[in-house]
Amino acid sequence: MTAIGITTPSLGSTPFGARSHSTRLRLTVRGRRVLAWMAALPAVVAVAIAMVSGGTALASRDDGAPVGSFETVTVSHGDSLWSIAEEVAPTADPRDVVDAIVRLNALDGVTLQAGQSLAIPAEYATGH
Numbered sequence: 001m002t003a004i005g006i007t008t009p010s011l012g013s014t015p016f017g018a019r020s021h022s023t024r025l026r027l028t029v030r031g032r033r034v035l036a037w038m039a040a041l042p043a044v045v046a047v048a049i050a051m052v053s054g055g056t057a058l059a060s061r062d063d064g065a066p067v068g069s070f071e072t073v074t075v076s077h078g079d080s081l082w083s084i085a086e087e088v089a090p091t092a093d094p095r096d097v098v099d100a101i102v103r104l105n106a107l108d109g110v111t112l113q114a115g116q117s118l119a120i121p122a123e124y125a126t127g128h
């Protein structure tokens with residue numbers, strides 16, 4: 001039987017008396033700042049592009065109909081959005097009509113004033 005022996009050099013010994021140095025990266029304060037800035041740069045660029053390109057608004061409705069295609073109705077005493085919706089579009093679901101009127105007129109609530117003019121979307125104004 002033959003025995004095979006494997007020897008490994010010890011960590012402290014180097015050939016021909018050369019010194020072994022372990023390399024360790026040391027960053028100065030300035031180096032850390034530069035590294036942080038380089039890591040954050042893609043996020044800064046993305047936010048800048050989003051701010052520049054996302055600042056415009058579309059002046060159209062969801063279905064692509066041009067703004068301005070509507071008729072107006074003057075609110076009478078005792079009128080509500082529901083009653084106006086039933087009057088201008090008797091065959092449509094009043095909830096959809098009320099929602100379209102609120103969006104088109106940018107109303108904050110459902111309170112109406114007598115004499116107020118409301119824009120009615122063209123798709124519902126044909127029934128009036």
